Every structure is written in structure tokens, then in C-alpha cells.
Amino acid sequence: MSKTIKAFWVLFFAVAPLSASEPYGSGGTVLDTIPEQWAYTEHFNQEMPDNDAWWQTFADPVLDSLINEGVRANYDAVMALRRIEIARQQLLMARAAYMPSLDLGLGWSKSRSSGATVHGNPVQASVSDYFDVGLNMSWEIDVFGKITAKSRQKKDLYNVSKAEYAAAMVTVCANIAKTYVSLRVYQAQWKVATEHIESQKRIVGITEARMNAGLASMLDVTQARVVYYSTRATLPGLESLIHNTINSLSVLLGTYPENMYARLEKVVPLPDYRAIVPIGVPVDLLRRRPDVVAAEYNLAASASALGIAKKEFLPTLTLNGSVGTAAHKIGNLFTNSSFTYTIAPTLSWNVFSGMSRRHNAVAARQQMEMQIDNYNLTVLNAVSEVDGCISTFESAIRTIDMLGQVVEQSRKSLELSLDLYKRGLSPFNNVVNAQLDYLTNQNSLISAHGKALNAQIALYEALGGGWNSSNL
Template sequence: MARIRFVLFMLFLSSLGVKGQQAEKYLSHPLPAGWQEQDAMFQQALPVDDHWWKVFEDVTLDSLIRVAVKQNPSALMAMNRMDMAKANLRIMRAGYYPSLSLDAGWSRQQTSGNTGTGQSQSRVGYFDAGVKMSWQADVFGAIRQRVKAQKESFAASREEYNATMVSLCAEVASAYFNLREAQQELGVLQRNALSQKAVVEITEVRYNTGLVSKLDVAQAKSVYYSTLASIPSVESGIIQYTNALAVLLGLYPQDVASSLENSHPLPDYIEPVEVGVPGQLLLRRPDVRAAERQVNAQAALLGASKSDWLPSFFLNGSLGYASHDMKDLTKRSSMTWSIAPSISWTIFNGGQRLNAVKLQRAQLDETINRFNNTVLTAVQEVDNAMSSYRNSIKQIVACREMVNQGKEAFKLSLDLYKQGLSPFQNVLDAQRSLLSYENALVQAQGYSLICLVQMYQALGGGW
């Protein structure tokens, strides 16, 4: 009966062991054949795998990511966790080998002569030295399965490290684009402030010559000072984004401020993106691969818990020397040895093994459900990022036309006002609108870049 149970158990284990490319068997539903967003902006070629940020052709961004990869604290902690998992794997593999110990010593004892046993008082002393060995034979694979579980856990820690690096590169790129966006917004405010100051001077000239009332001057100044009042908050945002980048790089803010203080235009990137197909996420996204490894590890632990139902075989032995006199310790006649094979089979332990198997099976089901949830989330994130990027491109196109028309409206209204053919209110409206339009364009460009970064991250872009 035990032999039949062992065979069934090994068949069950073989059905659980899977490779990374066979992760589909864990899916509760097949992955869709394509994405919801299907247009010319997205191609079903294999996405760029390494250094996706180089498409922006920004050397500053390239250098920031290189520094972050080397010394970001979160990345270093992920590497530490990977080293710990590797050490645990080596500890578990030690179960394959026997345990050896060396013992040596000297003892001396005296027996009582007044215990009523008829023996006289005596003293005995001897020297001994020897090697002891203990080894558990892995007949039914309990150790092997636990080693396999730890091996899969180590592989999962490597994938978690990769996921940390993918996330880190995306965070650095996002913080960098937020910084550049804030700097561009500051430039928009400063340019509009200069333009509005010129309008104030025009109204003052016209007021001094008696062509308009002082109301025009007051209204022009209100718009001008409103723009100036917006500058400090943007400058504060620039400092905050710089500090955020410094933390991601594992540096202090003063170490990076000088290299980022000069404004730099946002990359003008509006290109088709290679996204592949949903099924490729199983091979590309580190979090999906890590979830799969965790399922494999839990399956191995379930197999190990089942093997605990079967007997364990041990081999113990020793070899050494013992002698009353030190000079006789290494003689052949002083040699001692023993060998003791044994078997241990727990017949009853209050249902502990049965419930241990149930626990491992429930944990396996949990990791499978977690894997499915990870895959569903991955597909959702890619679809969301694709939709956001596509619509952000539409927004940029509309904002550019909006800015062009705003500039034209401001120019025409100012010319008509100078000629006395239009009220000053038209100039005020045109000023406010132009500032709003230019800010909207900068924000749309920054948002589009963030969406693109999020899409590369969702696709599991390599670092």
C-alpha cells in the first residue's frame, strides 16, 4: 500500500513541475489574442527589451539611470534579499550530505566503595578521539523537494530584483520628466510675464496721453502680477522633483541640484510603439515570472509534505580511538567503531501530517490565484497605458493648434487695441488664454512622456 501511495505521489509531483514557458497551465482563463487598443500607434512586434529610455535621446536621463541602478537603496536591498535566498538554497542543499563531527577528550572518574555492591573504591581515566557521522538517505525525495522549493524561491527573488530595477528606471524617468515639465512651465510663466509687462507699459503710455482710463492700467497689472504670483509654487515644485530624483539616485539633493538646475526641453517623442501580444507578458514581466516561480516553490513544498507520510532512513556511524594511557591511544587495539542504520516512520501524530498537507495545498491554491491576479493586473496596466498614451498624443496635437490660435488672437487683439478699435478686455482675455494654452501644452507633453514610461514599465521593459 505504501508503494502504491509513493508512486501516485511521484506522479502528482511530476504533474506539478513546470517551466517558465508553461505558465499558461496556471491561468484560470486564456490570455486574449490582442490588446484593446489596436491602431497605427502600436505594433505587434516584440517590444524593446533593454534600455528603453534611450529612445528619448537624453544623455542626462541616461546618466541618471546609470547612477540609480548602481546605488539606489531599494535596488541594493533587493540584491541583499537575492543573496539571502541564495544562502538559504545552499543551506537546504547541505541536507544531501552527511554530517561529520570530531570529538576528542579525556575523562577521569572515581566510583564509590560504599554503595553496597561489593566493589571497592576505584578510579578510572581514559583518552578518546573519534569521528562521528550522521546521514539521512533521501529515499522518497523529501529533501529534494525542499531544495527545489528553495531553488524556485531563489529564482523568484531574482525576478523580484529585476522587477525592482524595472520600477526604479521608470520612477527615475518619471521624476526626471516631471522636473523638466516644471522647468518648462516656469519658462512659460516667465515668457508670459515679460509679454504682460510690455502690455502694462503700453497701457501706461496710452493712459498718460489720455487715450484710455486708468482701469486699463490696473487690469493689465493685475494679470501681470497674477502670473508672477504663480512662479514661486512652480519653483518649489522644481526643488521637490530634484529632491525626489536625488533619493532615487541614492544621493543628497545638493549632489544633483547643479546638474539639473538648467532647463532642458522635453523630448518631442511621438512615435509608434512596439507592444507585442498579451501572451508575451508571461515571459517579459518580472512580477509575472516571480509569481510563477512562487507557484513552483509551493508545489514542491506540497510534494515534500506528502513525502513526510513515508518512512525516513538514517545511517549513523563513528570511528575513533580510546585508551587509558595517552601513549596507547593510536594503537590498533585502541580502535573503536560503530555503524547504525535505522528507519523512522511516524504512525500517528494527531493528524499533524494530514493537516500539513492540507495547509500546503491551500497555500498552493493561494499562490496560483495570486499568479492569475498578477497576470490580469499586467494586462490591465498595459491596456490602460496604451489608451493613455494614444489619447495623450491626440491632446498634444489639439494643444499645439490651441497655442497657435491663442498667439494669433493675442497679436490681433493687441494690434486692434493700439489702434483704438477694440476694448482692452479682449487683450486681457487673450493674455489669460495664451498662458493657459501654453501651460496645457507643456503639461500634455509631460503627461504623454509619463504615459510612455508607464507603458514600457507595464510591458516589463528591460533595464
């Protein structure tokens, strides 16, 4: 169990427990049995990374520049950073309660008292007016630790905001990388389509030449043209996907699309998925996930809130005082006779409040129990996500290996069927099928390549890669 969890359990048992209904779920127990490591295959035998900028393993300068810009300009990240500052100021406000409160007053007052309210004959009404200058102080002495408990809660919430910022950064980096991979997939498919269009155009010429020579029918020509035009028809859709993906990247980078087209329109190969196979998934990587860290600090904050609720049963010691001067004439304000002061230490204790404090404490305990459940659920989801990402990545690698063989055989099938057709030994229908299979299988291989890269990115995201508390 981590040091933070141990610390707030000490706080929890330091105050007398309150009776409440039985908790549900885990029964208020923190599940802290994260698997020490995953070792499905030789691909996963992890150590803590020296450099957590996982996107650099793609060896793609364009992606590196996009992520560097995104972490500075993405609006979700910027808003998360502002929430950190808000939480920090709230922490400083809570700590300010350790200091006394001072009020400076300067005024003039005039009053008239009735002389007809006394017993017997009425007397002359009295009128008084005077100037006064005073400094009032109120200071709550933290004898019972109320201010300390509130400060501890605000510090935990401040740490939550830092973890949420780290989570936002992890998501931003992963989304930029995933969107970039999608862009390169669409561009690769567009390039394959244009290459096939050129090849199919030559085959149309072959069928037309054979028809003119009386060696083939018009049916062969129309079938060749159907394949040719159907492939050309895929280009507008791919171009639209490329355009919309660049738009999505521009939003992630907090800029307008026109600033992105020149940088991204050039078609470049997809990164090598085999060069970025992770070399480890230890428990420490999973434990630094921002949502796990945030859940842990939320649990600590709720434990502090329970401590605050219990301390409301204790008295409050306040030191009140004032010092000042008052005089009928402003020139006499600073004479010895005009000096005034009061000192009033006060111990106040609310002995009955209609059971509201007890109900508040019970609700605070249930809130803490709920945060325990949330922590346990977050850990379980984290383990499940990492396990799923590893499985997806492994499956994608095997799929790529098999599809690579399928594409190679599809290419040979097209070459053989076209050669046999030109020699008049095979019908053109075999060429049509070979063309369609070759194009489909190449696109499938590109898609599988993209899925492997996205699974790799998702694995780094599931491990909280790229950002942790040291980045802040």
C-alpha cells in the same frame, strides 16, 4: 502553459492527492490565456525588442546617465540584490543536506561508580578515566526525495528573489524617468511663465503710455498689472516644485541634492513623445513581467512545499557512524587496541503524530491554491495595466493634437486683440482674457506632453521593460 507551470503540475499529481475543502476563486486552475497582442491602432504592432533599454529612445543623455547611476546606487535595488544573495545561500544550505554531517571530538572524562549498589556485600568503588578522539558521521540518504523537494523549493524561492530584483529595477528606471519628466515639465512651465512676464510687462507699458496720452483709463493699467503680477506670483511655486523634484531624483539615485542641482538646473526641451511610440506589445513581452515571473515561481515553490509536506508521511533512512580511539593514557590513543567504531543505519518512520502532518499537508495544499489565485490575479492585473496604459497614451496624443491648435489660436487671439486695442477698436478686457487664455493653454499643452511621456513610461513599466532574467 509555460514549461515551469507544467513541471510543478507534474510534481503535484505525482503524489496521492489529499482531501480538503473545495477551493474558492478559479478552483485551482491556472488561467493562461494572456492576449496574444494588442492592436488598437497603427501605433501598436509589437515585436520583441532587440535593445530593451527603452529610456534610450528618449535620446536624452542626461536621463541615460541618471538611470545608469540609479540602477547601481538606488537603495531599494541594492536591498533587492542582497535578498538574491540571501536566497542563494539558503539554496546552497538546502543542497548541503545531500552531504554527510561530520563532527570531530577530542576529550577526557573521569567517572566513579558506586560499589554499594550490587547485591550482597558492598565492593570497592571503581574509578576510570580516559582520553578519547572520535569522528562522528550522520548522513540522511535521500531515498524518498525529501532533500530534493526542499532543494527544489529553495531554488524556486531563489528565482522569486531574482524576479523581485528585476521588478525593483523596472520600478527604479520608471520612477527616475517619470520624475525626470516632471522636472522638465515644471521647468518648461517656468520658462513659459518668464516669457509671458516679459510680454505682459510690455503690455503694461503700452497701457501706461495710452493713459498718459489720454487714450485709456487707469483701469486698463491696473488690469494689465494684475495679469503681470499674477504671472510673476506663479514663479516661486514652480521653483519650489523644481527644487523638490530634484530632491526626489537625488533619493532615487542614492545621493544628496547638492550633487544634482548643477546637472539639472539648465532648462532643456521635453523629449519628443512621437519618437518613442512603441512598435509592439506581444504576449511574450507581458509574460516576462517580473511580477508574473515571481508569481509563477511562488506557485512552483508552494507546489514543492506541498510535496515536502506529503513526503513527511514517508520514512527517513539515516546512516550514522563513528570512528575513533580511546585510552587511559594519551600515549596509547593510537594503538590497535584503542581503535573504536560504530555503524548504525537507521530507518525511522513516525506512524502517528496527532494528525499534525495531515493538517500541515492540507494547509500546504491551500497555500498552493492561494498561489494559483495570486498568479491568475497577477496576470489579469498585468493585462489590465497594459490596456490602461495604451488607452492613456492614445488619449494623451489626441489631447496634444487638439491643444496644439488651441495654443496657436490663443496666440493669434492675443495678437489680434492687442492690435485692435492699440488702434482703439477694442476694450482692454479682450487683451486680458487673451493673455490669460494663452498662458493657460500653453501650460495645458506642456502638461499634456508630460502625461504622454509618463503614459509611455508606464507602458514600458507595465510590460516589465528594461530588466528580465537575462540582465541577472
